[in-house]
Amino acid sequence: MGSDHMSTFAPSGVITLTTDFGHCDPFVGIMKGRILSIFPAAIIVDLTHEIPPFGIAAASFWLARAYAYFPIGTVHIAVVDPGVGTARNILAMEMDSHLFLAPDNGLLTGFPRKEHRVHTIDFDRLRLHGFPPPSATFHGRDIFAPVAGKLAAGVWHAHELGPASPLLPLGARGGSDEGLGIKGEVVVVDHFGNLLTNIERAAIERLRDPRVDIAGHSLRLCRTYGDALPGEVVALVNSFDVLEIAVVQGSAARNLNLGCGTPVQIGAKPAG
Amino acid sequence: MGSDHMSTFAPSGVITLTTDFGHCDPFVGIMKGRILSIFPAAIIVDLTHEIPPFGIAAASFWLARAYAYFPIGTVHIAVVDPGVGTARNILAMEMDSHLFLAPDNGLLTGFPRKEHRVHTIDFDRLRLHGFPPPSATFHGRDIFAPVAGKLAAGVWHAHELGPASPLLPLGARGGSDEGLGIKGEVVVVDHFGNLLTNIERAAIERLRDPRVDIAGHSLRLCRTYGDALPGEVVALVNSFDVLEIAVVQGSAARNLNLGCGTPVQIGAKPAG
Amino acid sequence: MGSDHMSTFAPSGVITLTTDFGHCDPFVGIMKGRILSIFPAAIIVDLTHEIPPFGIAAASFWLARAYAYFPIGTVHIAVVDPGVGTARNILAMEMDSHLFLAPDNGLLTGFPRKEHRVHTIDFDRLRLHGFPPPSATFHGRDIFAPVAGKLAAGVWHAHELGPASPLLPLGARGGSDEGLGIKGEVVVVDHFGNLLTNIERAAIERLRDPRVDIAGHSLRLCRTYGDALPGEVVALVNSFDVLEIAVVQGSAARNLNLGCGTPVQIGAKPAG
Numbered sequence: 083m084g085s086d087h088m089s090t091f092a093p094s095g096v097i098t099l100t101t102d103f104g105h106c107d108p109f110v111g112i113m114k115g116r117i118l119s120i121f122p123a124a125i126i127v128d129l130t131h132e133i134p135p136f137g138i139a140a141a142s143f144w145l146a147r148a149y150a151y152f153p154i155g156t157v158h159i160a161v162v163d164p165g166v167g168t169a170r171n172i173l174a175m176e177m178d179s180h181l182f183l184a185p186d187n188g189l190l191t192g193f194p195r196k197e198h199r200v201h202t203i204d205f206d207r208l209r210l211h212g213f214p215p216p217s218a219t220f221h222g223r224d225i226f227a228p229v230a231g232k233l234a235a236g237v238w239h240a241h242e243l244g245p246a247s248p249l250l251p252l253g254a255r256g257g258s259d260e261g262l263g264i265k266g267e268v269v270v271v272d273h274f275g276n277l278l279t280n281i282e283r284a285a286i287e288r289l290r291d292p293r294v295d296i297a298g299h300s301l302r303l304c305r306t307y308g309d310a311l312p313g314e315v316v317a318l319v320n321s322f323d324v325l326e327i328a329v330v331q332g333s334a335a336r337n338l339n340l341g342c343g344t345p346v347q348i349g350a351k352p353a354g
Numbered sequence: 355m356g357s358d359h360m361s362t363f364a365p366s367g368v369i370t371l372t373t374d375f376g377h378c379d380p381f382v383g384i385m386k387g388r389i390l391s392i393f394p395a396a397i398i399v400d401l402t403h404e405i406p407p408f409g410i411a412a413a414s415f416w417l418a419r420a421y422a423y424f425p426i427g428t429v430h431i432a433v434v435d436p437g438v439g440t441a442r443n444i445l446a447m448e449m450d451s452h453l454f455l456a457p458d459n460g461l462l463t464g465f466p467r468k469e470h471r472v473h474t475i476d477f478d479r480l481r482l483h484g485f486p487p488p489s490a491t492f493h494g495r496d497i498f499a500p501v502a503g504k505l506a507a508g509v510w511h512a513h514e515l516g517p518a519s520p521l522l523p524l525g526a527r528g529g530s531d532e533g534l535g536i537k538g539e540v541v542v543v544d545h546f547g548n549l550l551t552n553i554e555r556a557a558i559e560r561l562r563d564p565r566v567d568i569a570g571h572s573l574r575l576c577r578t579y580g581d582a583l584p585g586e587v588v589a590l591v592n593s594f595d596v597l598e599i600a601v602v603q604g605s606a607a608r609n610l611n612l613g614c615g616t617p618v619q620i621g622a623k624p625a626g
Numbered sequence: 627m628g629s630d631h632m633s634t635f636a637p638s639g640v641i642t643l644t645t646d647f648g649h650c651d652p653f654v655g656i657m658k659g660r661i662l663s664i665f666p667a668a669i670i671v672d673l674t675h676e677i678p679p680f681g682i683a684a685a686s687f688w689l690a691r692a693y694a695y696f697p698i699g700t701v702h703i704a705v706v707d708p709g710v711g712t713a714r715n716i717l718a719m720e721m722d723s724h725l726f727l728a729p730d731n732g733l734l735t736g737f738p739r740k741e742h743r744v745h746t747i748d749f750d751r752l753r754l755h756g757f758p759p760p761s762a763t764f765h766g767r768d769i770f771a772p773v774a775g776k777l778a779a780g781v782w783h784a785h786e787l788g789p790a791s792p793l794l795p796l797g798a799r800g801g802s803d804e805g806l807g808i809k810g811e812v813v814v815v816d817h818f819g820n821l822l823t824n825i826e827r828a829a830i831e832r833l834r835d836p837r838v839d840i841a842g843h844s845l846r847l848c849r850t851y852g853d854a855l856p857g858e859v860v861a862l863v864n865s866f867d868v869l870e871i872a873v874v875q876g877s878a879a880r881n882l883n884l885g886c887g888t889p890v891q892i893g894a895k896p897a898g
Contacts, residue, residue: 094662105649106545107402107404107542107545108372109545115368115424116423118366118399118424127659128655130652135546144652151663152663153659218593219590224593272651273648273653273679308708308709308710308712318762318763321767321768331679331708377675377817378674378816378817379688381816384673387640387642387700390671394638394639394669394697407818407875408875436852438850438851439852439853440850440853490849490865491851492864492865
């Protein structure tokens, strides 16, 4: 296919994978086999395969916060796809000189509002380029992996995959600002049992002496886990610039018996 | 070692790993270290390390259905090896321009009946080529990894590893055809709780209007998960060409309380 | 930075990762993105990410027993770091022509007593070389990964990272010798439920007809799992040269209901 004069995407050869496939089955390995069959020099990195089954919001949360740590020119595949085999589309989005491939189910809409261009993959066009008809249930193997291989190899360009299309917003995301406080909720529970929320650093920094309220606990913000004693419940702005509730050297999810969807509120006077 | 004029195997540099080692311990990482020490340009892909402990049949099922998605010239290591350290042999099988290394415990016998050549690894010959005596309990590190490295680097060839030997059949495998119906069983439960059976697409396509019977449920075949409503139990021929029973956006294993060994039957009139 | 005339470290391009980050979140993937952004040719191998949260001793145990299986010139990152964001130092240790990066919390002190050189990373120096200020909670991403990338690329050398510093011993480690017996404990439970102890092969080989006592069981040493029947409890010196208690084709941890910290004793007459 030809070149795209508007694109700033120059492939680095790196491909990341984000799925809800888990680690028990060879599904991820098979995707890598397909990629290497098409692009033997691919450098493939697992972002995570333990997105909760069909957890579109969690996949969107992590991909949006992780992609920028990869080299410019990386192709990011995200397959959390309850609609696989139905008429749902697959999108290719270019943003920040990175490329993202994901089902058109809202996964790509949790990203920062940067300039981006989106194309809908035209399955007939793939057929013309020699792709066999995909299975009805494993597009990770049959579409995402080989298309990513072609894009990462620089053989195909995103605008050639199909027509440009708008990215439908997923509705209000992130903590909402009401009066002087901020309301949000827990959106991810990580491996350590830390509760990650959708309240961003920027919103918090507008507040003076903020206090975090969650499930009857009223917490002062601290800077890092080591600022409190083992077993203490702490609130901090974490390394992904969102509010996190943690138990020092313990599990907030288990100790407080809380999970995704738990409401969180920050009350404070506005700063300065 | 010399060249083999009958072989069609030309190494791609790719090595896959299938084990029951899990992800908790550094066993898999250590195997990769050994491979890279011998063949620094190796491209190593994890197929799965969550084969149930000593689950030879599951390893055989997945490897047989996954290998062809990798580049021709790939070396596939499979270590599910309850007999490690005893007198059991290790086999190298060449098939379809791929190479497979596995213990001689039936793991390589669940494959399609294609032309293949098998060699038994001669441990004395390894010693002559400078291998230290293997430990009694970790042949993945001491034999499989370095031998695969030599094969993937093109330094050694399978026929040089030891004498040719027959591959003993594992007995009847796959769903058996009785009268107009097909009997089989669940052989793998995947990460989503889907129940994968040993009934192949080809056998099902001979039937007209097939119905699937499992644990008191009588199911019509559908094409993909999205063809039914969330929570419904469906039967479909999956992307690995075997019959699968699933709960849409749920877990068939949990919802139906079923697992490996559950009998499955398909009843129908023959097609055409 | 300049060269170090005392160093024998010549980078192989390989970097290993040992953490307690688990596989649920993209933390490990993000570290790899950072490494590849700095050193695109890096070969990154996961050693394990399932060290128990804050399990410094387990990380030390595995890294010390695994590193030598990697190519000379490998950089090993170990991030088990309850003190992240506090004033704790990060160390770079050169030993056996390998490099190790870890928090200064004892992780590097479980190693064999070989000649080694240790430097404390000077965070101000990193700043001078263009590193942005690190977050308070994710030094794996902000310090370990990019520093390892620079070292593995051969752009930086360990002695340039900061001042030489002694490695404080962690106190008595390993099984202690009392009279004619050896006392130790279980330090790791592996994926199979095997109980790995801190009693080394060398200590055992000094004994004649050793018997292993653990939780009321008195066991003779055997050579490999296959030397006993399925379900039997066995003691053996494993492939990492430490005493291990196992249940053949079963889980010693579950069957015997034992875990880390369980005392183990070997009684015997001295050999020869």
